[in-house]
Amino acid sequence: IPNITQTNGTAVTNGHVASTSLSASTERIQIVDDEKKFTPELATQIDKWGLHDVGFAYNIVSVFGSQSTGKSTLLNRLFGTTFDVMDETRRQQTTKGIWMCRGKGMNVMVMDVEGTDGRERGEDQDFERKSALFSLASSEILIVNLWEHQVGLYQGANMGLLKTVFEVNLGLFGKKAKDGTSGRTLLLFVIRDHIGQTPLANLQATLTADLGRIWDSLIKPTELKDLPLSHYFDLAFTALPHKILSADKFESEVQNLRKRFVDKTSPDYLFKPVYHKRIPADGVAFYMEGIWEQVQSNKDLDLPTQQELLAQFRCDEISAVALSEFNEQAKSQKRPVEAGKVVDGLGGMMKAWRQDALTRYDRDASRYHKGVYTRKRADLLTALDTTLTPLFFGQLKNLHKSCLVAFKQEMLEGMRGEEYNFADVVTKARERCEGRFTAGAEEAILENTDWSWEEEVQLLEEEVSTVADQCRKDETKKMLNQIESNIKKQVSEPVELQLNKASKDMWDNILLAFKEVLAKAEASYLTKAKSFNSTEDENTTSLSALRKRAWLTLRAKIDEQTTDPAFLSKLRNYFEERFRYDEGGVPRVWKPEDDIDGAFKKAKDHTLELVPLYSKIIPSDDVHEFTLPSEPSDSLTGSDEFDFPSTLVVFSETKAVDLTNKFRKDADAYYVEAKRSTVSSIAQ
Ligand code: GDP
Ligand code: MG
Numbered sequence: 001i002p003n004i005t006q007t008n009g010t011a012v013t014n015g016h017v018a019s020t021s022l023s024a025s026t027e028r029i030q031i032v033d034d035e036k037k038f039t040p041e042l043a044t045q046i047d048k049w050g051l052h053d054v055g056f057a058y059n060i061v062s063v064f065g066s067q068s069t070g071k072s073t074l075l076n077r078l079f080g081t082t083f084d085v086m087d088e089t090r091r092q093q094t095t096k097g098i099w100m101c102r103g104k105g106m107n108v109m110v111m112d113v114e115g116t117d118g119r120e121r122g123e124d125q126d127f128e129r130k131s132a133l134f135s136l137a138s139s140e141i142l143i144v145n146l147w148e149h150q151v152g153l154y155q156g157a158n159m160g161l162l163k164t165v166f167e168v169n170l171g172l173f174g175k176k177a178k179d180g181t182s183g184r185t186l187l188l189f190v191i192r193d194h195i196g197q198t199p200l201a202n203l204q205a206t207l208t209a210d211l212g213r214i215w216d217s218l219i220k221p222t223e224l225k226d227l228p229l230s231h232y233f234d235l236a237f238t239a240l241p242h243k244i245l246s247a248d249k250f251e252s253e254v255q256n257l258r259k260r261f262v263d264k265t266s267p268d269y270l271f272k273p274v275y276h277k278r279i280p281a282d283g284v285a286f287y288m289e290g291i292w293e294q295v296q297s298n299k300d301l302d303l304p305t306q307q308e309l310l311a312q313f314r315c316d317e318i319s320a321v322a323l324s325e326f327n328e329q330a331k332s333q334k335r336p337v338e339a340g341k342v343v344d345g346l347g348g349m350m351k352a353w354r355q356d357a358l359t360r361y362d363r364d365a366s367r368y369h370k371g372v373y374t375r376k377r378a379d380l381l382t383a384l385d386t387t388l389t390p391l392f393f394g395q396l397k398n399l400h401k402s403c404l405v406a407f408k409q410e411m412l413e414g415m416r417g418e419e420y421n422f423a424d425v426v427t428k429a430r431e432r433c434e435g436r437f438t439a440g441a442e443e444a445i446l447e448n449t450d451w452s453w454e455e456e457v458q459l460l461e462e463e464v465s466t467v468a469d470q471c472r473k474d475e476t477k478k479m480l481n482q483i484e485s486n487i488k489k490q491v492s493e494p495v496e497l498q499l500n501k502a503s504k505d506m507w508d509n510i511l512l513a514f515k516e517v518l519a520k521a522e523a524s525y526l527t528k529a530k531s532f533n534s535t536e537d538e539n540t541t542s543l544s545a546l547r548k549r550a551w552l553t554l555r556a557k558i559d560e561q562t563t564d565p566a567f568l569s570k571l572r573n574y575f576e577e578r579f580r581y582d583e584g585g586v587p588r589v590w591k592p593e594d595d596i597d598g599a600f601k602k603a604k605d606h607t608l609e610l611v612p613l614y615s616k617i618i619p620s621d622d623v624h625e626f627t628l629p630s631e632p633s634d635s636l637t638g639s640d641e642f643d644f645p646s647t648l649v650v651f652s653e654t655k656a657v658d659l660t661n662k663f664r665k666d667a668d669a670y671y672v673e674a675k676r677s678t679v680s681s682i683a684q
Helices: 042-048 071-079 126-138 157-173 200-217 247-262 281-296 303-338 346-365 370-414 422-444 454-501 506-530 536-561 564-579 596-608 610-615 653-683
Strands: 028-032 059-065 097-102 108-114 141-147 185-192 233-239
Touching: 028 042, 028 281, 042 281, 059 071, 059 126, 059 157, 071 108, 071 141, 071 247, 108 126, 126 157, 126 281, 141 157, 157 200, 185 200, 200 233, 233 247, 281 303, 303 346, 303 370, 346 370, 346 422, 370 422, 370 454, 422 454, 454 506, 454 536, 506 536, 564 596, 564 610, 564 653, 596 610, 596 653, 610 653
Parallel strands: 059 108, 059 141, 141 185, 185 233
Antiparallel strands: 028 097, 097 108
16 A cells, blocks of 8 residues: 555645645545534535446445544555544644545545544533444444553443444434344444454453443333344454554554455455445435434434435436436427428437436436335426427427328329329328328337327328318319310300201200210210219219200300391391292292292291291200209309209390391391392383
8 A cells, every 4th residue: 555644734625635646536525524514515526536426336434433543544554545644743633524535446435533532531522423423324334443452441432432333323223224224334343552462352352242231231212122232233353553563564464454345255355235325326425414414403313314315306416417418409309390390210319318318317316215216207207208299299290291292292293194093193192191191100109108199190181181172173173174165066066057057946956966965975074083983972063063064055155156147147048048049949030920029928927937946945846855953053163043944045035026127127128129120120
């Protein structure tokens, strides 16, 4: 071991030794100062020592004994610590307090108690008692340091100290020991300046007997009164030669003792797991501070409560760290999701963040009080999911939108060109859309949450149906327009032909032709409608619209052919053919003996018969009758109210009279012209 008595002369500030010659790993700290204040720096110091994350893989040892019995010297030798040793030349010690140092090269926290010996100086024993309580609540091993000549002095100061230790221990672990919680501590008696005349075995026997007596003399709670000393303590004894008189032997014995603290394989290994107080290293500072506060205020020190408080504090801290790291990660995707983006692999990320946070929490917090750890874990999980929930539902919403957009796009692409089956296009696009949504939702959902995407997929399905319906309506409209324009082409010629012929069965022929065209159109509609998966109702509606529009197309053509000038010209032609040409189609040359009046009247009467013939669409044979149901306005075709019977009327009565009058004038002109022609032929 290096010589570590070099600590004199290092500057002490705020209980910290600021020494450039010491590395952080052996820096010591005054955890309780002479005003009995607990340092706020212990946690930082434990971290500097590199012990923060060791969990339970550390030990705590402390020392107890009269003043100036070489305690600090021993600790420094055993653990390579840097505690102050009383200056030989001055032989006085004024500070009071508890110091802590990390053992050099070992995960051991060593506590050294400094103080005036109240018993010998007649001062109060308050500090001594408090430091004993404090040491026992955390230490695995309490080194009881005494001179050889103090052994057997039953009334001596050291025995008074031990009584204190026992009492304090009963208060701390007395009740707890029964439910199996480890409250066991090793008392290691180190007999100093052992001359060797009295063998260690004898000294040990004396001490053991004395301890038994002290134990028996304690006033114990009734439920504990039969429990022996060995229920709480293991005892171990060792002796060290005189440090100055047998310096070499002292040194080698110290080395042997050190081995028992270091070598885990040694049968004499002192840090047995059963002594561990099970305070995770990262909670030692908080725990000790709590203990000291309780001790300081003379409150009953209830270790289970302290441990629970510790657990609450530490689990909260650990949880907060895990949560803040988690929130940092989650934040990265918050904005894109809020901006409407479907984040690729969001579920995987969320799962990893959540798992990381829990793993982190579990790693550090699971060492603490089970109940508290479990409760805080549930709280943490709730907090994590509170952050993740809006991300999940945001992702669903965005997924919904993008799937719907893609669906519309696919519909449009699918309906490009002539040769497509509407129903197939819809089915495929719908399947892809819902497949995409489901895959995205399944990726994003996390286990053990109350999340679900049923509602969202239902909404999506509804919107998809609406879009598909709209497309179908648009397509149907387009198709009906197409059919209508075909009808128009097809009825045009027969109408012109028939209306020019003006035969009695003119309407029969027009209706016949019309019905043929219509039948073809209906068949064409039905063929196409199959691919639309149209319902019976929709077909009925479409067909009735088709019929109506076909009829109106026909009517428009008829109107076009029967405008006033067109119709009058028809009448004129008809009349001329009968009046100016004979039955053989030869132009007449009127002679005076000809019955111009008779011929004129006959031709005129015949021609005027056309007016009622044209004025209404009535077939001569009922077989050719055509009829459509009248109906109110229709949103599909955007048409107004439809009254079929009125569409049969080509000319109204007044119109007929008007046309008749106009024609008469024309006819009269022909008559006059005919008369004139005879006069001129006579004159020749
Ligand atoms: P503490 O007050 O119990 O911590 O005692 P210190 O370690 O400060 O030592 C007090 C004095 O005793 C110092 O002068 C040491 O040099 C001396 N000392 C240390 N160890 C021994 C020992 O084993 N035997 C004797 N006789 N003196 C020792
Ligand atoms: Mg000391």
